[in-house]
Amino acid sequence: MYPTDLNYTMPAEWDAHERTFISWPVQASMVFPENYEAVSAGYAEIIRAIAEFEPVSVVVNPEELEQVQALALGDNVTLLSIRHNDAWLRDNGPTFVKGKDGALAGVNWKFNAWGGKYSPWDLDDEVAPQILEQVQIQRFDAPLVMEGGSIHTDGEGTLLTTEECLLNKNRNPELGREAIEEYVRKYTGTEAIIWLKRGLSGDETDGHVDNIACFAAPGKVIIQVCDDPQDENYGITQENLRILENAVDAKGRKLEIVQIQQPPHRDGEDGRLTLSYLNFYFVNGGIILPVFGGTATETDLLAGQKLAELFPDRRIRTVNGMAVIGEGGNVHCTTQQMPAGEIS
Template sequence: MAPLSTSPALSDDFIPAQHGFFFPPEWHPHVATWLSWPHTEASWTSERLPLMLPAYIDFIKAISASEQVCINAHNETVMQTAAQKLTEAGADMSRITLLPHPTNDSWCRDHGPAFLINPDRQERMIVNWGYNAWGGKYPPFDLDDQIPAAIARYRNLPYVTPMTAAGPVIMEGGSVEFNGAGTVLTSRACLLNQNRNAHLSQADIERYLCDYYGVQQVLWVEEGIVGDDTDGHIDDTVRFASEDTVIAAYEANKNDDNYPFLQEIHHELKQMRLLNGKQLTIVELPMPDPIVSDGLRLPASYANFLITNGSVIVPTFRCKQDQTALDLIGQCYPGRAIVGIDSTDIVWGLGSFHCLSQQEPSI
């Protein structure tokens, strides 16, 4: 086969799955991890931003211990501020690249690119999904929507934009979880929400997932956790640890608001069968104590961890369940260092380390 064109935009009728491209699991080796430096009050107020930055910088340092970190910086001032803070914190700047890519907010998991690979052809490409800030909740989001194309140009990679008659298909990276063997997990509360792709049916959404992520099976849970303004992203509830093992958030306290939702997810997971007919192995991951700020229950979850080449970076929340969660996750990812970083101030922005990052796989 002839190689893909490296002129960035592929035609709208290009279907990645038909050309052997797929989204690999997060444990697949990375070229880098992408972030978007926080610079506005969209997620953290001027009072909160200085409180979250030390943990955010620790996060960057932890990623850079085993791979490159690429950071979208809104403008030259933000770039200089980021470089100064990272340098003062002792970060290895040879492993960090700051790029002049304007952004509205910091949640790169959702506005960043979906990198696909084709090992047989030794090629990579990007899916440029549409982005509308979780159903138009937090305008403006026009700059974030342009990030995948900007990164495609920077990497000299072709990209395709899934289109319908109504415009680009809306999809967020935190709403999908992959096992690397043809299966994606997602939630109806998010992907079937009328604030994303109201004109598409569940069957339509499944077709786009299969065509543009290169999967053959879509498994659905119903809901997310309380306080999650994304309408139920899967990366707060269920994560693959291997082709047939999931780590699933679990709440034992029947009086907790999350109890019925997480019980239902566990029931759904037990009914699922993979493409080979195998049942999922389920590892129960405890939930942290509730974190409430200004009367709002925050979406704190240990499941919002990031897998890097050498580690798993796990949010912790200053409670007794922290060590149990770290130990359980460590058992699921042998050979990787388990790095716990206090995310109490980060989660005030309604997300944590997985939400903030998007991995770039190697071929």
């Protein structure tokens, strides 16, 4: 039995949320464990920002509960004692789906730490089932390695992804494109998949779509672009732009495309940082937008203005995008939304 057999589909991220889930960072798993305090401060900032709009549940290792509790993250924040290896809940958390009657369920994808890049990941692979048990909703176990950051939906049957990630042999080496498409359709209710080619330069997730393109509304896509032909992202974004210009969605519509200029190239301790304004996160009545400061001050401003124009009914709440990016992700990567709905 698949979610689609029961009329479940994956809603758009901008639909109303019941709450947001996020995991607390684990020092032992960090690329730069010496930055633990700064990264923790970045997570605390993200959590407090989201909590201005909706409830937040923070997944915390049991031995760190008192430490995180002492931070007084706010009345709208609760802590969940669940063991985990790492803190990118977008990727190892459940994907929530919703029935036509408003009933909620959750998809538990397999997780292998972005193609086996970081070991161990056994605890992370068990986080989604425990969250679904906590919220007491039906669980669908998918036989597919998949990260939530690799897909984005318009809520009307169209899904964005990249070939670089979803077809990567370090995820599902035994499956071809058609088999992967079929599983994605059956577990998310997708009718049409728009396959972009590659993700941004430096993205160690093998090209997650949530750094390069996302839906703003049905029939409308935002893409981050680069206008410097010397930058590797120029060719990457131009190729993806051409794909979007020639695509149609599940309803047969040509896409309206909105371009956002990328921040200037910036290197971290371990090479290029994957700076992306599209790693923003929809919350109830708002958007949590990472900004980067310094040489990115001008593009920070432009990104905020563009999103304010696109979403006049939402408050654009900025956070320090440099706080957690050194660990490989940003706001969207840390979060997973639970849609508002009925719990059976």
